[in-house]
Amino acid sequence: MPADPAAPQARSANRPAGRPSRIAARFAALRAEGRGALIPFLEAYDPDLATSMEILRGMPAAGADLIEIGVPFTDPMADGPIIQAAGQRGLKAGATLAGALAMVRAFREGDDATPVILMGYLNPILSYGAERFAADAAAAGVDGIIVVDMPPEEAEVLAPHAKEAGLDIIRLVAPTTDAARLPLVLNASSGFVYYVAITGITGTKSAAPEELAAAIPRIRAHTDLPICIGFGVRTPEQAAHAARVSDGAVVASALIDTLAKSLDAEGRPAPDSARRVLDQVRALAQAVRAAR
Structure with missing residues (x-):
């Protein structure tokens, strides 16, 4: 279900007054259409720069509503x-x-509308320089960041610079996030909330539909931010279910797996490697758009 504008507590805390949010605009448009978002993932430079750029540029036409890199x-x-x-x-x-x-x-x-989220880890950002990274990311056209190993308690190294630059910090909420910690995580979030549907690492299993149906209302009671489900969403059917019970589906490992299977023994792409991934994005998008 779409986010309830009357829900209490966590708001887009990182959004400064002067910079419009592509993420907020996209979710508002999707809410008006009555559907959830498809957020496909690609790994930068996988298996090379040219192929990853071809996939990135092709994702919006294939049905991506937001893109995670x-x-x-x-x-x-x-x-x-x-x-x-x-x-x-x-x-x-x-x-x-x-x-x-x-x-x-x-x-x-070629695209000034599709929101882009960078997903990564804190060490490269610190090596780059947190303030410089935030400014350069915003200037490049990044809208949000997911820093997997940066809990809210340790976010002061980056969060003020992200806020100044207008970057949303998208937080991960897991099945193990308890009632005491949930408000802390959500109050430090902006853009949307990423619900990690499984305990453990990406691409290893999927959550049962009844588990997702129970988990999302617990989070929604504390935030008016959109909630998207990732980790373990692999098939069009799973993406459609995620888009029915939340505000969007994030699909990562399934797309990377398709790309990996198209590579030769030396890891080089085939002429149709990008097309295979984009065809899969189209199938996922069709399922998400028909979900409600």
């Missing part, structure tokens, strides 16, 4: 084997945080 990192503790392998391919191809920002800048030359 993973920034390869050497120690991705929340990622399962599929995305870990994608990150290794990306690093081998020369991926850096600056390179991921350059991808977003290039994407913005």
Whole structure:
């Protein structure tokens, strides 16, 4: 169900007055249409810059409502084997945080509307410089960031700079997030809330529909932000269910798996590697759009 504008507590705390939010605008438009969002994921530079740019540029036409870009990192503790392998391919191809920002800048030359979220880890941001990163990310056209290993209690290193730059910090809420901690996490969130549907790493299992149906109202009681479900959403049917019970579905490992299976023994893409991924995005988008 769409977010209730009358719900209490957490608001978009990181949004400064002067910068409009593509994320908020997109969810408002989807709410007016009466449907949920599809948020597909790609890993920057996987398996090379050209292929990942082709996938990125093709995602909006294939039905992506928002796009999540993973920034390869050497120690991705929340990622399962599929995305870990994608990150290794990306690093081998020369991926850096600056390179991921350059991808977003290039994407913005042809698309100024689709929200883009960077997902990654804190160490590369600190190495880049937190204040510089926030300013450069906003200038490149990034709308939100997911920093997997940055809890709210340790966010002061980045959060003020993100707020100043107008970047949403999207927080992860897990099945193990208890009632005492939930308001703390949500009050530090903006953009949308990412519900991690399973305990454990990405791409290893899926949540039962009844578990999702019970979990989302618990979160929605504390926030008016959109809630999207990720981790374990692999099929069109699972994406459709996620879009029915929440505000959107995030699909990552399934798309990376399709890309990986298209590569040759040396990890090089086939002529139709990007098309295979984009065809899968279309199937997911059709299911999400027909879900309600």
